[in-house]
Amino acid sequence: MRKVCFELEVYSFHIDFIGHVNNTVYIQWMEIGRTKLLDTIGKPTHEIFQQGIAPVLVQTNIAYKLPLYLGDRVAIELWISELRNASAIMQFRFYNQQQALAAEGWQKGLFVDRETMRPRRLPSAERALFLPYVWGSEGQDDA
Numbered sequence: 543m544r545k546v547c548f549e550l551e552v553y554s555f556h557i558d559f560i561g562h563v564n565n566t567v568y569i570q571w572m573e574i575g576r577t578k579l580l581d582t583i584g585k586p587t588h589e590i591f592q593q594g595i596a597p598v599l600v601q602t603n604i605a606y607k608l609p610l611y612l613g614d615r616v617a618i619e620l621w622i623s624e625l626r627n628a629s630a631i632m633q634f635r636f637y638n639q640q641q642a643l644a645a646e647g648w649q650k651g652l653f654v655d656r657e658t659m660r661p662r663r664l665p666s667a668e669r670a671l672f673l674p675y676v677w678g679s680e681g682q683d684d685a
Contacts, residue, residue: 543621543674543675543676543677544621544674544675545619545620545621545675546575546578546579546582546619546620546621546675547617547618547619547620548574548575548578548617548618549615549616549617549618550571550574550615550616550618551613551614551615551616552610552611552612552613552614552615552616553612554612556612557611557612561611561612562609562610562611563609563610563611563614563616565604565606568604568606568634568636568645568647569602569604571616571618571634571636572602572620572632572634572647572649574618575618575620575632575634576597576620576632576649576651578620579620579622579632579675580597582675583671583672583675584671585668585671591656594655594656594657594662595653595654595655595656595662595664596653596654596655596656596659597651597652597653597654598651598652598653598654598659599649599650599651599652600629600650600651600652601649601650602647602648602649603647603648603649604634604645604646604647605645605646605647606644606645607642607643607644607645607646608638608642608643608644608645609644610636610638610644614638614639615639616636616637616638616644617636617637617638617641618634618635618636618637619634619635619637620632620633620634620675621633621675621676621677622672622675622676622677623648623676623677624676625669625672625673625676627663627664627669628652628653628654628661628662628663628664629650629651629652629653629661630650630651630672631648631649631650631651632648632649632650632651633646633647633648634646634647634648634649
């Protein structure tokens with residue numbers, strides 16, 4: 543199994559009135575991760591759109607463990623725990639500079655046809671591009 547791993551710095555605009563990273567920022571970081579995953583497999587977002595496919599989120603879940611603060615660096619890991627023909631569940635972990643788990647979460651995404659907004663199965667060749675990043679039940683066939 544491979545993971546997409548990257549680091550980001552915490553800036554002042556990430557901080558809420560309590561002084562730590564606002565919970566909505568984690569969702570933005572998840573989007574950066576999804577974009578990096580698509581880039582890594584050779585299917586950047588703009589190419590997927592040109593093919594008439596749109597990746598759409600249907601669910602997000604985050605558990606916050608430790609706060610992150612201004613000036614911290616956050617290490618983010620992303621992998622796929624479930625890949626179906628028209629959907630995927632992506633797992634995320636966020637670590638502080640001491641490699642302690644600050645948060646973890648998952649998102650369920652669905653591939654849809656851009657014209658009909660109905661689920662669209664990935665062709666087997668494109669689905670295969672995701673397989674190195676899957677750890678879980680990748681053999682499932684339904685949406």
